[in-house]
Amino acid sequence: MTGNLLEIRDLHKRYGDVEVLKGVDCTMAQGDVISIIGSSGSGKTTMLRCINMLEEFQGGSIRIDGEEIGYETAGGTRRRKKEKEIARQRAMTGMAFQQFNLFPHMSAAENVMLGLVKVKKMSRDEARSVAEKWLDRVGLAERRDRFPGQLSGGQQQRVAIARAIAMNPKLMLFDEVTSALDPELVNEVLQVIKDLARDGMSMLLVTHEMRFAYEVSSRVIFMNQGRIGEEGNPREMFLKPQTERLAEFLKTSTFN
Amino acid sequence: MGYTLNFSAVWRSFDQLLWGLGLSLTLAFVAIAIGCVLGLITAFGLLSKQGALRHPARIYVTIIRNTPILVLVLFTFFALPQLGIRLGKIESFVATLALYSGAYLAEVFRGGLLAVPNGLKEAGLAIGLTQAQIRNSIVMPLMLRNVLPSLSSTLISLFKDTSLAAAIAVPELTFEARKINVETFRVIETWIVASCLYVATCSVLAALLRRLERRMSIPR
Numbered sequence: 252m253t254g255n256l257l258e259i260r261d262l263h264k265r266y267g268d269v270e271v272l273k274g275v276d277c278t279m280a281q282g283d284v285i286s287i288i289g290s291s292g293s294g295k296t297t298m299l300r301c302i303n304m305l306e307e308f309q310g311g312s313i314r315i316d317g318e319e320i321g322y323e324t325a326g327g328t329r330r331r332k333k334e335k336e337i338a339r340q341r342a343m344t345g346m347a348f349q350q351f352n353l354f355p356h357m358s359a360a361e362n363v364m365l366g367l368v369k370v371k372k373m374s375r376d377e378a379r380s381v382a383e384k385w386l387d388r389v390g391l392a393e394r395r396d397r398f399p400g401q402l403s404g405g406q407q408q409r410v411a412i413a414r415a416i417a418m419n420p421k422l423m424l425f426d427e428v429t430s431a432l433d434p435e436l437v438n439e440v441l442q443v444i445k446d447l448a449r450d451g452m453s454m455l456l457v458t459h460e461m462r463f464a465y466e467v468s469s470r471v472i473f474m475n476q477g478r479i480g481e482e483g484n485p486r487e488m489f490l491k492p493q494t495e496r497l498a499e500f501l502k503t504s505t506f507n
Numbered sequence: 508m509g510y511t512l513n514f515s516a517v518w519r520s521f522d523q524l525l526w527g528l529g530l531s532l533t534l535a536f537v538a539i540a541i542g543c544v545l546g547l548i549t550a551f552g553l554l555s556k557q558g559a560l561r562h563p564a565r566i567y568v569t570i571i572r573n574t575p576i577l578v579l580v581l582f583t584f585f586a587l588p589q590l591g592i593r594l595g596k597i598e599s600f601v602a603t604l605a606l607y608s609g610a611y612l613a614e615v616f617r618g619g620l621l622a623v624p625n626g627l628k629e630a631g632l633a634i635g636l637t638q639a640q641i642r643n644s645i646v647m648p649l650m651l652r653n654v655l656p657s658l659s660s661t662l663i664s665l666f667k668d669t670s671l672a673a674a675i676a677v678p679e680l681t682f683e684a685r686k687i688n689v690e691t692f693r694v695i696e697t698w699i700v701a702s703c704l705y706v707a708t709c710s711v712l713a714a715l716l717r718r719l720e721r722r723m724s725i726p727r
Contacts, residue, residue, distance in 0.1 A: 303633055305629055305633065334638060338636065338637045339635065341632055341633060342634065342635025346630075346633040348630065348633075350626050352626040352627055352630035354627060354630070354644075354649075355627075355725055366636065369644065370634060370635040370640075398727065400726065400727030414630075415633070415634065418635065
């Protein structure tokens with residue numbers, strides 16, 4: 252068994268006849284911060300969503316801490332694991348979404364508490380104190396009793412990140428978390444992610460924020476037409492792209 | 508015309524009307540409670556990917572919603588005994604209204620379920636909730652809030668449908684009113700009082716539901 256936190260082998264994903272992932276390999280160590288960049292339709296979000304089984308995949312394997320995610324092979328047939336088992340595996344990762352997806356009928360604190368109570372089986376008091384700690388960490392201690400509809404987009408996204416992190420995942424997945432935000436709200440969210448990276452959180456980020464990817468990542472993956480087009484450390488990738496596709500992609504991206 | 512309104516005969520039998528109203532409310536309450544459960548199960552059936560669940564749900568809703576409730580009431584009470592299913596008149600009516608409200612509520616609930624964004628279910632999955640936990644903690648509470656405004660008119664309509672129980676001599680409000688009408692010949696007075704009782708009850712019901720809607724509204 253390797254010591255890798257995440258190990259993706261030959262990942263294949265189809266929607267009907269359209270193959271969106273055509274054999275993706277990727278490994279990630281504890282504490283790595285990897286940004287996935289690429290044009291839309293290149294498969295970056297799909298790859299992220301396979302890791303926590305929000306998408307099914309037809310070929311290849313994903314392991315977290317050596318544990319095979321989502322499927323098991325017995326007697327030569329590949330079978331989807333039981334829902335309960337998949338739910339347990341999903342809790343190994345945390346995810347923040349482009350559209351925040353906060354539960355609108357719950358306060359910020361209740362949003363964070365739900366998983367702690369239902370999945371981690373904490374008492375409500377215990378869950379509340381964990382929730383308050385994390386809301387404080389993302390700078391929203393005083394807003395804990397506000398409802399999502401009473402918060403700005405940036406604040407909602409920070410609550411969503413707190414909700415995911417509070418579950419103490421081994422790996423955080425960020426799916427274009429700033430794409431739906433007004434420009435002036437982007438930084439407060441990126442700052443929270445940077446803080447988490449500094450604390451050693453392992454993260455996989457799909458992002459269009461090139462400067463941020465450059466600053467925060469230990470590695471960058473460029474996805475192109477369902478495959479990894481190029482990967483390396485951000486400095487080399489952004490300054491000396493090896494493939495024409497990446498060079499072209501970077502030319503059309505903005506660094507601000 | 509020369510008709511002078513005289514309510515005294517109706518007032519003398521007023522407690523009879525109140526008993527009738529009590530029975531009307533009981534019939535509605537029991538039938539709608541069963542109908543809610545039936546409707547909820549059917550709504551999930553209607554939205555199921557599995558045909559084995561979806562088709563029976565659709566057939567149930569189609570048949571019941573396209574048959575006049577009076578026909579259903581008469582069928583259950585008069586035709587079912589021929590087939591060996593014998594129910595008392597009250598049980599027979601409650602069963603009919605439950606079945607009827609289940610079909611209407613199924614469509615209401617289905618709309619409410621569809622309006623819950625998929626992203627919220629995914630967010631639930633992502634923190635490790637099971638499908639059942641997502642249904643109970645996220646989907647159902649939001650669905651309920653989505654349907655409350657339209658639920659109120661459906662419930663009031665179902666309550667008024669209890670008057671059809673008079674057709675099989677269940678002694679609810681309409682039946683009692685008809686009895687008083689026949690006994691006292693105060694036609695106008697009797698039906699005015701009965702109508703007022705229906706209007707008052709429905710208004711209270713609507714006010715209660717509006718209050719519930721306000722209490723459950725999400726702060727924004």
